[in-house]
Amino acid sequence: MVYDEEDFLMLSGIQHFAFCRRQWALIHIEQLWEENLRTVEGNLLHEKCHDGYSSESRKxxxxxxxxxxxxxxxxxxxxxDIVEFRKSIEGITLHGREGHYTVYPVEYKHGEPKDSDIDILQLTAQAICLEEMLSCEITDGAIFYGKIKRRQKVVLTNELKARVKSLFAEMHGYFQSGYIPKVKPTKSCNACSLKNLCLPKLCKMKPVSDYLEQNLGTEEV
Structure with missing residues (x-):
């Protein structure tokens, strides 16, 4: 499927969606947001990476x-955040540059490597965009984690790319229908910036209709 520009979603939303579908829906459908220490520190790190488009050469x-x-x-x-165009025998040509280059995306994160693959999925989504725009294949990238101050190399497999495409198809379905999923509360809810807006404990409560049916019964006509 090919989407029109007016239907584009925020690419970074895949990290929210993979972490918690309800969090993504509250941010991207309901337009709710609340800052916490982690989001502020993350934003400051990204501001150091770029302030508008810029480029420089290093060997x-x-x-x-x-x-x-x-x-x-x-x-x-x-x-x-950063794309490294590395001079290579194989690769793509760049306007105004001699030779060929491979494309290597680098995403910056404030914290440390996670047990989940949500950061990897965001990097993979960036690679898919670059592949389409530059007519190339991207097999590797990296995530720089501010807490440990080093990169983690990521192999961008076809399986990862297929999963990203599947997740975005699901995101578009939610967005078009305006669906806000419920959530099963976990320990991760405590670190979520939307905890006070999401109220995950309420998702465990039964609907009023169920309460009335169980406690009042239904009258026969």
């Missing part, structure tokens, strides 16, 4: 910051 590598990206197959748009 055999061209670093580009804040590249706007999009994908019609995902129906998403966003920005890359």
């Amino acid at each position: 055999e590598v061209l670093l580009s910051r804040g590249i706007p990206i999009f994908s019609r197959s995902l129906g998403a748009s966003g920005e890359c």
Whole structure:
């Protein structure tokens, strides 16, 4: 499926969606947001990565910051923190540059590597956008974690790319229908910036109709 530009979702939303579908829906459908320490620190780290588009050369590598990206197959748009164009025998040509280059996206995160793959999915989504825009194949990328101050290399497999496409298709379905899913409360809810807006404990409560039926019964006519 190919999406029109007016139907594009925020590319970064895949991280919210993979973490908690309800969190994603509250942010991207209900337009709710609340800052906490983690979101503020994360935003400050991203501001250090780029302030608008810029580029610089470092030997055999061209670093580009804040590249706007999009994908019609995902129906998403966003920005890359950093894309490294590495000079190589194989790869793509760049306007105004000699030789060929491979494309290596780098995503910046404030914390440390997670047990889940939500950061990896966001990086994979960026790679899909770059592949479509530059007519290339991207097999590797990296995530820089501010807490440990080093990169973690990521192999961008076809399985990861297929999962990202499946998740975005699900996101579009939710968005088009305006569906706000319920959530099963977990320990992760305590760290969520939307905890006070989501009220996860309420999702465990039974509907009023169930209460009335159980406690009052139904009158026979």
